[in-house]
Amino acid sequence: MSSPANDREKVVSKLPGWLRQNLKVRAAQHGIEIQAAVEQGIAAWCDLAASLKTIDTRGADSFATFLPDGQWDTFRQAANDRGVSLIQGLAQSVQLWLDTHQAPDIERPAITRRIIVCNQKGGVGKTAITAGTGEALAENPNALHPVRIAKQLAAASGEEGPLDVENLPGLGLRVLLVDFDPQCHLTNQLGATPLPMGGDSLTNHMAGDPKGELRDLVVSIDEEVFGERLHLLPACSDAFLLDVRLSAVRAREAALERALAPLEADYDVILVDCPPSLGLSMDAAAYYGRRRNGEAPGQSGALVVVQAEDSSADAYELLTAQFEDLRSDLAVEIDYLGIVVNLYDSRRGYIATSSLQGWVDIKDPRVVGLVGDLKEQKEAVRVKRPLLAYAPRSQQAVAMRALAREVS
The missing domain is CATH 3.40.50.300 (P-loop containing nucleotide triphosphate hydrolases)
Known part of the structure; x- marks a missing residue:
């Protein structure tokens, strides 16, 4: 389900709690908003030739974010073409973003x-x-x-x-x-x-x-x-x-x-x-x-x-x-x-x-x-x-x- 919000639309799906927490931490580590990370993950997932490894989504609960107009429809079509649920596709998208945006190294001083x-x-x-x-x-x-x-x-x-x-x-x-x-x-x-x-x-x-x-x-x-x-x-x-x-x-x-x-x-x-x-x-x-x-x-x-x-x-x-x-x-x-x-x-x-x-x-x-x-x-x-x-x-x-x- 979606509703307009300026030039973005609100989308509601589900994510496992552990994956949501990893997303929150990694987005903060890179200094970007969660919605931007999800947007990047979905775009990368839609560009793949095939779906990724299945993610355990048991216990997933409600997750809402804002995406650019039309991206959710594109994502929905890609999920349908690959025969995966929207919840599974979103989980794979988030995990793909996590895999391609590793935690940054700790910046250590040259002199203690x-x-x-x-x-x-x-x-x-x-x-x-x-x-x-x-x-x-x-x-x-x-x-x-x-x-x-x-x-x-x-x-x-x-x-x-x-x-x-x-x-x-x-x-x-x-x-x-x-x-x-x-x-x-x-x-x-x-x-x-x-x-x-x-x-x-x-x-x-x-x-x-x-x-x-x-x-x-x-x-x-x-x-x-x-x-x-x-x-x-x-x-x-x-x-x-x-x-x-x-x-x-x-x-x-x-x-x-x-x-x-x-x-x-x-x-x-x-x-x-x-x-x-x-x-x-x-x-x-x-x-x-x-x-x-x-x-x-x-x-x-x-x-x-x-x-x-x-x-x-x-x-x-x-x-x-x-x-x-x-x-x-x-x-x-x-x-x-x-x-x-x-x-x-x-x-x-x-x-x-x-x-x-x-x-x-x-x-x-x-x-x-x-x-x-x-x-x-x-x-x-x-x-x-x-x-x-x-x-x-x-x-x-x-x-x-x-x-x-x-x-x-």
Whole structure:
């Protein structure tokens, strides 16, 4: 059955659910509308000399789309000539389009990207942003996930506008999360075990006293949606002594880079959850995130997590001053990837809304993420699971995906 709609006509048939889902994902991967994919598939199917292999259409349910005027009649005649049902012909057409439009390869950076998630102030949620961003970067590229496409992160009033959500394929990158904080929050939140005191650790490798291969300490975050693409280098409480140990190391600002260099070839992105510190360990993290020779601006650098309150602004000024000193002393470029305003709740009144507007007004670096203070993140921490696996459709998960795309 059909009805006119401008220069196209609406057609209604049936498709198996699995085939419909594959079509939705693949069309999104190629950035085209489903109706365009079906149109191309039907045109290609009608041009074939014979029908294709029979497709199991059991359980097919209603499927509607819009086709150019006359295409459905041509398709109906071709199906009749080949002695196949319209449902079977449509299924073959869709499968033909899928077979000739394979999933695109993941675009991988020539130089492993290094993102340091930082702020001298504790309690702003650096760990949650590190984990959420990494999870979003590693999500299944052959499935659709809700993403907030923010045309404007905050209006002049500081109110977050209605969510504009689009279902997009996951980014499918290979990601390493590095817990660089002796408090081990990232390690614990993701359900891993902190490394034992007296054993091997990132601290030992940075201090030039390794007890084995660093890669042997890396663990996989075993959730199906990440497909073994998301890994964690757990923390050890010996990192409380890192600044003392680094004071005796030559070229100590490069200590983190020397330690992580053997792992870089295995990953597209490495995110470092930094401690709330302005000491030597933060110098090493900042140096690791610097722009390397041959690397485009904005590929690596600092992602600064703040809250919409005054103490975050004070801490931000201390952090930027440290970066400026490093730029001057070491002649390096440290790019800001943006500011993330975390744990935002406009119900807290003028302090929250005016502070948010203050961050938005900075412009350079700009605000690239606004994440609400909602229960799902706290629940995920309690059950020690990644947010995007525990509550994949929550507003916080949707915001993390938007953030990942802002910095990817």
